[in-house]
Amino acid sequence: MKLIKYIVCLLTVLLFVVPTNAKSNIKLKKSDKQESVYIVGVSASFTDSLMYFTDVEVLEGIHLDKNKFLPNRMQYSLQLKDYLEREEGLTDRTCFVLFDTNRKKLDKRILKMKRRYQKESKMFIQQVNPNTFHFTPLKDEENTEE
Numbered sequence: 001m002k003l004i005k006y007i008v009c010l011l012t013v014l015l016f017v018v019p020t021n022a023k024s025n026i027k028l029k030k031s032d033k034q035e036s037v038y039i040v041g042v043s044a045s046f047t048d049s050l051m052y053f054t055d056v057e058v059l060e061g062i063h064l065d066k067n068k069f070l071p072n073r074m075q076y077s078l079q080l081k082d083y084l085e086r087e088e089g090l091t092d093r094t095c096f097v098l099f100d101t102n103r104k105k106l107d108k109r110i111l112k113m114k115r116r117y118q119k120e121s122k123m124f125i126q127q128v129n130p131n132t133f134h135f136t137p138l139k140d141e142e143n144t145e146e
Contacts, residue, residue: 037062037070038106039099039135041080041128042113045092051117052090054080054128056106059137070099072138083133 041054065071081095098113100106117123 034061034063035101036060037064037099037101038103039070039076039097040106040110041077041095041097041135043080043084043090043093043095043128044123045090045094047092048090049122049124050126051123052084052093052126052128053110053114054133054135055130056103056110057135059135062137064101070097073097073099075138076135079135080128080133083128087132 037059038056039059040056041052043052062070070076076097077095080097081093084090084093084095098106098109100109114125118125
């Protein structure tokens with residue numbers, strides 16, 4: 001009798017636990033998907049009143065990490081820094097990128113940042129030439145966590 005109860009309990013657990021684990025594995029694979037990410041570069045300097053912004057660009061097929069961060073974000077900001085030093089002759093600048101999977105949210109953050117810097121810091125906003133600068137998407141094998 002105890003053996004039959006044990007087998008019934010075991011079968012009940014197997015019927016409910018195994019399908020639940022299979023569903024959770026499917027969810028993990030869905031969150032593992034690649035998506036489009038909108039990115040903008042920003043450059044500022046403590047010795048200059050000019051602040052540079054790139055146009056918003058789309059990076060296709062990007063896999064965000066588990067915390068929804070853009071992998072290699074440091075390399076993307078270095079692309080902007082290298083361009084400004086090489087093509088525009090602007091040295092000693094701090095560059096960073098803003099990104100989001102939603103274009104409207106990113107545009108809102110950019111507008112808020114521009115207004116704040118123009119109002120409080122009396123910074124002048126300048127656009128990086130969109131004909132000469134574009135972010136180069138990084139390959140998967142270059143993905144290193146920052």
